[in-house]
Amino acid sequence: MIQSIRVQLLPNNKQRTKLFQFAGAARYAYNWALDKQMDNFREGRKIQTDSELRKAFTILRHSEENKWLLNVSNNVTKQAIKDLCIAYKNFFCKQKQPGYIKYSSKKVTHYTRIGKSLTVYDMNGHPKFRSKKNGDFRFYQDNVKIQFTGTHVKLESLAGSRRKNRQRLNWIRLAERNRIPVRAKYTNPRIAFDGERWWLSVGIQISRTLKPLRRLSFVCKKQQPARSEGIGIDLGIKDLAVLSDATKVGNINKTRAIRKLKKKRRRLQRQVSQKYQMNKKGDSYCKTSNLIKNEKQLLRINHRLANIRYNHVHQATTSIIKRKPSFVCLEDLNVRGMMKNRYLSEKIQEQNLYEFRRQIEYKAHWAKIPVVIADRWYSSSKTCVICGHVKKELNLLERTYICPVCGNIIDRDFQAALNLKRYGEAEQVKLANY
Template structure:
């Protein structure tokens, strides 16, 4: 089993400079390899393999124009080229999937309006060039040469010198102490920059099953007995989740802290927009120091909002798994289709519905609890829990379900959770027989 850990880095100014150089080299190698593959396609040649591209890039590194690449670890650029080849494999695999749409309707409309023809680069899923303007700062570290202590991590070739006093630059301070095991087998270490901080993510191979992380839950505080009955979970917008035992996980976006941050963000966005208009010179915009400061404040607020929502989902999923149910049944939501609703797409996006399901699945795997995903077209809200009647004309505005057959009156979300629990029990019986 591989457990991934993400921890913040605290580099000094010299280390930050080197980290940006490493990220720039990885971006350069990725874009170079993508340009090569695009040329091969245009000229009708077969796409080059990972080995051929890396061999050609090694010759490029030793050329007179690209001597700056010699200061960067070879593993950084090699892995960037390998990432591109993996992206192409995913692109070809996506084309073979049923229902694949070659070009999006918006792109077709746009290209028709401007009088340009679509190319393979515009196909859905095709690898895109990495851009510095979009904040693409990430690179790979060798999983064998990376080293950890309780407080620091050693990155490969960061110092650029073998002198003892220079070797200190290789050791970057970690924001959390004893977060990553010192002696372990590491997989796929990655360094990323989110516009504000540098982060290290690494996978650790573990032979035994892990227990769920400890967490708090503001609704259900009592410790439940081990291996209780199964749980059906209905995800929604009014509340994040409604459980089959009538427990509700509240919507964090309705709290005062979130509303206050969103109000501050709206004002700051207007402020940034006005500054852009004030500094407009012809067709271009001039970025002043105050504008850069305002954008950093806006980025910090966005990170704060994302962290609060992520923490809320972690607390909720951890509390559910700590109850040790016999199974967990979720519905297979079409989140991408739900996002097409122009009235509710913002609220759906803020709920992190898919993230809730992802965390439930991997935490349940740690605790050896089966997770059952109900069919996407299973009428969990429309089916009466008392008599089984399906009310096909149930509108989204009807929050209370009134059964026309037996007269049963129940909250529609709670009924959906009960039906999901019943669905999970039936699936368990089928699998057992």
């Protein structure tokens, strides 16, 4: 099993400069390889393999125009080219899927309006060029040469010299002590910049064996740890989650802290927009120091909002798994379809519904708790929990379910959680009989 860990880096000014240089080299290699593959694809030639592109890039790397690439580790540019080849493989796999649409209707309408023709680059799923303007600063480190201590991480070829007094540049301080084990097998170390801070993400191989996610193993009762009843979870907008034991996980976006941050963000967005209009010179914009300062403040607020929501989901999912239920049943929500509702799209996006499901699945996997995903068309809210009558029409404004057959009056979200619990129990019985 591989567990991923993400830690913040605390580089000094010299190290920060080298990190940007490494990220620029990775972006340059990726865009160079993409340009080559686009020419091959456009002219009907065979797509070049990963090894062929890397051999050509090695020749380019030693040319006089690109001598600056010699100051960057070869593994950084190699992996960038490999990432591009993987992206192209995924693009071809997506084309083979049933129902693939070559060009989206919005893109066709836009290009028709401006009088331009669609190219290979505009196809759905085609890899895109990495842009410095979009804040694309990320690169790979060799998983064998990377080293960790309790407080620092050593990156490959960061100092650019073998002298002892320069070797200190290779060691970057970590924001958290003893977060990453010193002696372990590391996989896919990546370093990225989010516009404010540098982050290191790495996978660590863990030796413990886990049971399959959606299967139940039936062993002797004496060997099984004590488990509580199963839990059905109904996700929503009013509350993040309603559990079948009547527990509610509140909506963090309704708290005072979030509302104050969103109000501050709206004001900053207006200031940034007004300053852009004031500094407009023809078709271009002139960025002043005050404008850059306001954009950094805006970025900091966005990160703060995302971290609060992410932490709330982590706390909610951890508290559910710590109860040690016999199973967890969730809905298979069509979040992409729900986002098409322009009145609720912002609220749905702020809830992080898919992130909640992802965390429940991997935390339950670690705790050896089976997860049952209900069918997408299972009418959990419309089915009466007492008599089983299915109400054909149930508007979002109707928060209380009133059964026309048995007269049952119950909160619709709590009823959905109870129905999901029954769905999970039925799936357990099927697996036991199977």
